[in-house]
Amino acid sequence: MLRTFSKPRRLLIAAGALALVALLTAAPSAQGAAAPRLVIDTDFPDPDVVAADGTYWAYATNAGGANVQTASASSVNGTWTRGGDALPTLGAWARTGLTWAPEVSRRADGSFVMYYTARDVASDRQCIGTAVSDSPAGPFQPVGDGPLVCPANEGGAIDAATFTDDDGATYLLYKNDGNAVGMDTWLHLQRLSADGLTLEGEPARLLKQDRPEEQGLIEAPTLVKRDGTYVLMYSAGFYGDGSYFVGYATSSALTGPYTKSAEPLLTTETSGGVTGPGGQDVVGDGSGDWLVFHGVLSQDPLVRGMFVAPLTWTGGLPSVG
Numbered sequence: 001m002l003r004t005f006s007k008p009r010r011l012l013i014a015a016g017a018l019a020l021v022a023l024l025t026a027a028p029s030a031q032g033a034a035a036p037r038l039v040i041d042t043d044f045p046d047p048d049v050v051a052a053d054g055t056y057w058a059y060a061t062n063a064g065g066a067n068v069q070t071a072s073a074s075s076v077n078g079t080w081t082r083g084g085d086a087l088p089t090l091g092a093w094a095r096t097g098l099t100w101a102p103e104v105s106r107r108a109d110g111s112f113v114m115y116y117t118a119r120d121v122a123s124d125r126q127c128i129g130t131a132v133s134d135s136p137a138g139p140f141q142p143v144g145d146g147p148l149v150c151p152a153n154e155g156g157a158i159d160a161a162t163f164t165d166d167d168g169a170t171y172l173l174y175k176n177d178g179n180a181v182g183m184d185t186w187l188h189l190q191r192l193s194a195d196g197l198t199l200e201g202e203p204a205r206l207l208k209q210d211r212p213e214e215q216g217l218i219e220a221p222t223l224v225k226r227d228g229t230y231v232l233m234y235s236a237g238f239y240g241d242g243s244y245f246v247g248y249a250t251s252s253a254l255t256g257p258y259t260k261s262a263e264p265l266l267t268t269e270t271s272g273g274v275t276g277p278g279g280q281d282v283v284g285d286g287s288g289d290w291l292v293f294h295g296v297l298s299q300d301p302l303v304r305g306m307f308v309a310p311l312t313w314t315g316g317l318p319s320v321g
Contacts, residue, residue: 035272036309036320038295039078040071045294045304046101046159046220046279049076050112050136056283057136058292058306059086059114062099068116070137076283076290076308086138087116091129093146094118098126101220101279103160104136105170105196113196114140115160115172120147125156126177130197143197149174149190155181161281162192163223165254170196173206173221184208185217187234189255204255206232211260215243220279224289229316232258233265235278240302242268244276246293248318266309266320271295274307282311289313291320 040047045061056076060069066085073080086104090096100117107113112133120127127150131140149157155177164170170192178185190203209218214236222233230251237243246266249258264270266277274295281292289311294304309320 036274036277036291036293036295036307037077038274038305038307039073039080040082040306041297042082042305043297043303044069044071044306047292047294047306048101048103048161048281049283049292050104050106051283051285052106052112052136055136056285057104059102059104060294060306061101062097067096067099067118068102068114068138068140071306072137076285076292078308080306083137086133087114087131087140087142089139089142090116090118091131091142091144091147093120093122093127094129094142095121100126101159103162105162106136107196108194110134112136112140115148115162117158117160118147120150120152120156122146123150123152123156125150125152125180126158127152128157128160128172128174132197148172148197148199151176154178154186155183157188159220161221161223162196163189166225171223171254172199173223175219175221179217185219187218187221187232189223206256207234207249207258207260209236211236213237213243213245214247218247222280222282224282226313226318227316228252230254230258231316231318233280233282233318235280237276237278239276239278240299241296242275244268244278244296246278246280246291250316261317265318266291266293270320276304277307279304291318 043063068087070083098119103115127147133140161173188203191200220235249260276296291311297303
């Protein structure tokens with residue numbers, strides 16, 4: 001998600017810049033290659049990708065005058081073409097300029113629902129709203145008079161994601177933005193109605209920050225199920241530099257308890273030249289899974305491009321490459 005700095009940040013160190021140049025000029029990687037590939041080399045943070053009728057659509061945090069950036073490609077591995085603003089008009093409850101980490105999913109009737117984070121005027125917190133469209137390109141039209149999720153007393157809510165279980169039930173995941181108000185940052189799960197526009201039951205708390213390297217927060221939940229194991233990925237650390245990373249936790253039950261892995265899934269040191277990988281999504285292409293995520297291209301100004309890397313599984317545990 002996009003925030004503003006209170007003071008300037010230094011540029012990437014020369015070694016990191018050289019690694020990024022190598023990624024920019026590399027040929028497309030085949031499934032099974034280890035190195036992530038930079039597929040969008042301009043600011044495209046917190047990417048979410050959905051497949052629709054043979055085309056992959058990517059959505060990202062506000063930049064370049066768009067509330068929700070878009071791009072499309074015939075394969076996850078690119079080449080990606082930048083598109084227009086998928087959400088040119090926000091809900092009446094929201095203020096423009098802070099539209100973060102969109103999530104788009106396809107509904108049973110073939111239409112699409114977007115979950116977007118924006119600034120709630122009433123509470124002055126980031127909250128999650130909904131919008132719908134018949135096309136993945138948009139424009140998406142806001143739904144409702146207020147946000148879908150807005151726990152203002154817990155800092156608000158950001159980083160929506162969806163998960164559909166084996167029984168067809170769909171759930172919304174999100175983070176309460178606790179680090180904005182000095183509170184814990186829990187990753188929540190709550191069931192969605194069939195049309196994706198209403199929450200059902202009560203939210204379940206799945207996981208929170210509890211390790212020094214997380215720097216007081218975890219965010220950007222992504223939930224998948226592989227080999228009977230629920231795998232909850234998340235990002236942690238400071239989003240604007242090399243401390244940001246992708247971690248994961250596993251459980252045999254949807255609502256947990258979840259156990260964090262001993263080692264992160266992807267860090268600056270293990271990414272093959274990507275600084276601060278995070279804001280991840282998992283996308284299947286019929287032959288396997290890909291991890292889609294952003295990485296820092298420069299820190300002053302902050303620019304985060306979109307990368308893809310093959311994601312493999314062993315006994316329900318993920319690895320990149």
